[in-house]
Amino acid sequence: xxxxxxxxxxxxxxxxxxxxxxGGDDGKxxxxxDPAKITAWFMGAANAPQDKVLAQAKADFxxxxxxxxxxxxYVPWPDATKKLQDALNTGQxxxxxxxxNDQAVTWAAQEALADVTKQYGGWAEGKDIIKGSLxxxxxxxxxxxxxxxxxxxxVWYRKDLFEKHKVTxxxxxxxxxxxxxxxxDGEGGDVAGIAAPSDFTNxxxxxxxxxxxxxxxxxxxxxxxxxxxxxxxQAVEYYTGLVKDGVAPKKYIGVNELAGPQRDFANGKxxxxxxxxxxxxxxxxxxxxxxxxxxxxxxxxxxGQIGPAFAGGSHLAVWRDSKSPNVxxxxxxxxxxxxxxxxxxxxxxxxxxxxxxxxxxxxxxxxIQGPAAQQMAxxxxxxxxxxxxxxxxxxxxxxTMLKEVMNGTPVDxxxxxxxxxxxxxxxxx
Amino acid sequence: xxxxxxxxxxxPDRTRSGPAPGRPRRAGSRFRAGPYLLIVPTVAxxxxxxxxxxxxxxxxxxxxxxxxxARGLEPAENVGLENxxxxxxxxxxxxxxxxxxxxxxxxxxxxxxxxxLVGLLLQRLGRKMSLLVxxxxxxxxxxxxxxxxIVYKWLFTPGGGIVPWFLNALPDWLAGTGWNxxxxxxxxxxxxxxxxxxxxxxxxxxxxxxxxxxxxxxxGELYEAARVDGAGPWRTFWQITFxxxxxxxxxxxxxxxxxxxKIFTQLYFLSGGTANRDSFNLSMYAYSAAVAFPAKYGLGxxxxxxxxxxxxxxxxxxxxxxxxxxxxx
Numbered sequence: 001x002x003x004x005x006x007x008x009x010x011x012x013x014x015x016x017x018x019x020x021x022x023g024g025d026d027g028k029x030x031x032x033x034d035p036a037k038i039t040a041w042f043m044g045a046a047n048a049p050q051d052k053v054l055a056q057a058k059a060d061f062x063x064x065x066x067x068x069x070x071x072x073x074y075v076p077w078p079d080a081t082k083k084l085q086d087a088l089n090t091g092q093x094x095x096x097x098x099x100x101n102d103q104a105v106t107w108a109a110q111e112a113l114a115d116v117t118k119q120y121g122g123w124a125e126g127k128d129i130i131k132g133s134l135x136x137x138x139x140x141x142x143x144x145x146x147x148x149x150x151x152x153x154x155v156w157y158r159k160d161l162f163e164k165h166k167v168t169x170x171x172x173x174x175x176x177x178x179x180x181x182x183x184x185d186g187e188g189g190d191v192a193g194i195a196a197p198s199d200f201t202n203x204x205x206x207x208x209x210x211x212x213x214x215x216x217x218x219x220x221x222x223x224x225x226x227x228x229x230x231x232x233x234q235a236v237e238y239y240t241g242l243v244k245d246g247v248a249p250k251k252y253i254g255v256n257e258l259a260g261p262q263r264d265f266a267n268g269k270x271x272x273x274x275x276x277x278x279x280x281x282x283x284x285x286x287x288x289x290x291x292x293x294x295x296x297x298x299x300x301x302x303x304g305q306i307g308p309a310f311a312g313g314s315h316l317a318v319w320r321d322s323k324s325p326n327v328x329x330x331x332x333x334x335x336x337x338x339x340x341x342x343x344x345x346x347x348x349x350x351x352x353x354x355x356x357x358x359x360x361x362x363x364x365x366x367x368i369q370g371p372a373a374q375q376m377a378x379x380x381x382x383x384x385x386x387x388x389x390x391x392x393x394x395x396x397x398x399x400t401m402l403k404e405v406m407n408g409t410p411v412d413x414x415x416x417x418x419x420x421x422x423x424x425x426x427x428x429x
Numbered sequence: 430x431x432x433x434x435x436x437x438x439x440x441p442d443r444t445r446s447g448p449a450p451g452r453p454r455r456a457g458s459r460f461r462a463g464p465y466l467l468i469v470p471t472v473a474x475x476x477x478x479x480x481x482x483x484x485x486x487x488x489x490x491x492x493x494x495x496x497x498x499a500r501g502l503e504p505a506e507n508v509g510l511e512n513x514x515x516x517x518x519x520x521x522x523x524x525x526x527x528x529x530x531x532x533x534x535x536x537x538x539x540x541x542x543x544x545x546l547v548g549l550l551l552q553r554l555g556r557k558m559s560l561l562v563x564x565x566x567x568x569x570x571x572x573x574x575x576x577x578x579i580v581y582k583w584l585f586t587p588g589g590g591i592v593p594w595f596l597n598a599l600p601d602w603l604a605g606t607g608w609n610x611x612x613x614x615x616x617x618x619x620x621x622x623x624x625x626x627x628x629x630x631x632x633x634x635x636x637x638x639x640x641x642x643x644x645x646x647x648x649g650e651l652y653e654a655a656r657v658d659g660a661g662p663w664r665t666f667w668q669i670t671f672x673x674x675x676x677x678x679x680x681x682x683x684x685x686x687x688x689x690x691k692i693f694t695q696l697y698f699l700s701g702g703t704a705n706r707d708s709f710n711l712s713m714y715a716y717s718a719a720v721a722f723p724a725k726y727g728l729g730x731x732x733x734x735x736x737x738x739x740x741x742x743x744x745x746x747x748x749x750x751x752x753x754x755x756x757x758x
Binding site: 078081082085088089090091103106109110111112199249250251252253254255256259269386389390393394395396399400403404406407 | 495496497499500502587588610611612614615616700701702704705706707717718720721722723724
């Protein structure tokens with residue numbers, strides 16, 4: 001029976017089941033001598049301004065540790081969590097690592113980061129760091145991560161298209177929608193009015209807060225989801241309405257702001273999209289064709305004030321498995337020094353995290369930093385519980401809700417489901 | 430062949446080997462180490478690569494394991510059935526199961542139908558054409574899953590893909606309008622539509638070649654007789670080809686079920702990572718639970734174990750079929 005044998009061959013393939021192997025490697029700790037090399041992981045794509053600042057930081061660092069080389073590795077943001085998780089499981093991690101400021105505490109709680117309270121205390125410039133920002137890297141009174149930069153999301157727009165169709169940067173929701181329609185119709189459908197990706201909690205939050213809503217609130221020691229309030233519903237209806245009414249393309253349903261909107265904006269296919277004020281180097285990498293015509297304005301609210309926005313940014317930390325934590329902290333301090341942090345923030349359109357630099361930085365006059373600085377004065381964060389990561393990153397509660405409504409699920413039904421899931425998840429132990 | 434052999438085969442066989450009743454007893458009475466020694470390397474490799482990870486998986490499914498436990502910084506806590514309660518108690522699991530079962534059913538049926546048709550075609554083609562078609566089909570089979578997924582993602586990309594372009598080029602009364610902005614990956618239904626196409630495209634050549642191999646073993650006189658009796662192609666297939674190749678179809682069906690139940694690579698790529706939970710199948714669900722941040726390997730293990738048990742049921746069925754066929758042949 002030849003066929004039976006042939007098929008039997010396939011059986012081996014058929015029962016090949018996947019499984020994860022757990023690594024068991026104990027962290028060997030030996031401090032003292034300067035190592036030959038330390039490794040630093042930075043998130044995002046490599047770019048010229050950052051390379052320049054990091055080269056300077058390395059030179060500063062090597063004045064103190066001439067024998068130690070620094071290897072810089074760039075990790076794309078979407079892979080960051082997996083890469084760090086692998087490093088944590090295998091013990092094959094970096095010495096210094098950049099960590100999103102909303103996740104610093106969660107990594108610290110996973111015992112991934114070294115306690116640098118002592119080193120931080122001995123670092124002269126560190127005392128000028130903004131207190132609220134520093135707290136994002138502290139857990140149980142110990143410091144695990146040091147602020148490096150922060151930024152806010154704004155609306156990017158094409159100044160040339162706005163001028164051509166006589167549109168001014170909108171202040172209210174209605175104006176923004178009307179502007180999107182006018183631009184889209186004026187360009188004959190070749191350019192979409194605006195991008196409203198569904199997998200974009202941090203962008204949607206501005207609309208939610210702008211309408212006076214909240215994601216969730218703590219009441220009597222328990223988290224209560226606030227997506228079912230009239231304000232939140234108004235925001236959901238407006239944001240999804242951009243897609244349902246055809247001024248934002250359907251192709252961004254199910255994707256984030258980087259997986260489509262950013263590329264299309266860079267290539268001149270979208271007239272407005274929401275992203276960080278820091279995003280210009282990434283846009284330039286895709287295409288420089290339209291960069292000279294790009295501008296930003298603050299995310300509108302229903303009534304025209306500047307609404308709260310999600311504070312984004314990164315901290316720097318020493319990885320717990322580093323064999324030379326003191327040397328690693330010296331490198332961290334070189335990167336986060338006032339001089340280099342300001343050069344970095346200015347180069348990439350972020351804001352440095354030092355009180356004196358932020359106040360005397362002259363950011364108000366910069367065409368991109370100006371609007372961002374206005375927005376920076378009014379920032380908010382996600383619900384402060386480790387479960388937020390579970391609700392947003394793992395369960396995608398808000399992105400799923402937006403996606404469902406964009407695909408035609410009745411608003412009330414999608415909101416009720418999401419709000420219940422949010423309350424349950426935030427309260428889980 | 431199975432049935433003809435079944436009817437004609439065993440009877441003369443038995444008379445021939447019948448008069449030697451001492452032979453089987455002699456063979457069974459003495460332990461021979463040779464065969465076992467020969468099989469040791471295979472068993473060792475299978476044990477190391479499959480049995481050990483499965484053992485780990487089972488163990489993990491009953492424990493609470495995060496990164497610290499995975500590294501051995503802390504002992505893993507035995508939580509009994511807690512992981513399973515969490516998974517099965519969540520309505521989401523049943524949605525995922527429906528996705529898995531419905532998509533696998535569609536893939537299996539379409540793969541088998543298309544594969545069989547191509548197999549029949551290959552048999553009728555001349556030598557050169559047959560070689561050309563089977564080489565082309567096997568290329569699809571040999572394409573790595575990730576390459577196929579990339580190709581299909583591109584085919585259906587809004588604005589740039591060839592499918593939206595083609596649908597747009599068709600007259601509006603036939604295909605409607607707005608295809609350039611139609612998002613094939615924006616909802617579970619359409620994502621699975623593309624996924625099923627992709628998997629069927631990759632899966633049918635194996636079926637076709639297997640069916641062809643089966644067809645080659647069917648005596649030509651049977652078809653001649655059918656033709657003489659005036660049977661059309663439809664009747665010939667259902668009354669001669671299908672009954673004779675029933676064991677082949679059974680094996681192919683079970684194999685396809687096993688393969689299509691655990692599709693991962695193509696879905697992961699087409700749906701854009703783990704962001705779109707509405708289009709999860711069991712493999713994606715297990716993966717996303719395990720690699721979540723913070724990691725929940727125990728929970729992922731429980732989901733993977735459920736998938737494994739479902740697959741083992743089909744595998745057990747497959748093995749039974751194989752053993753039966755072995756007896757027959």
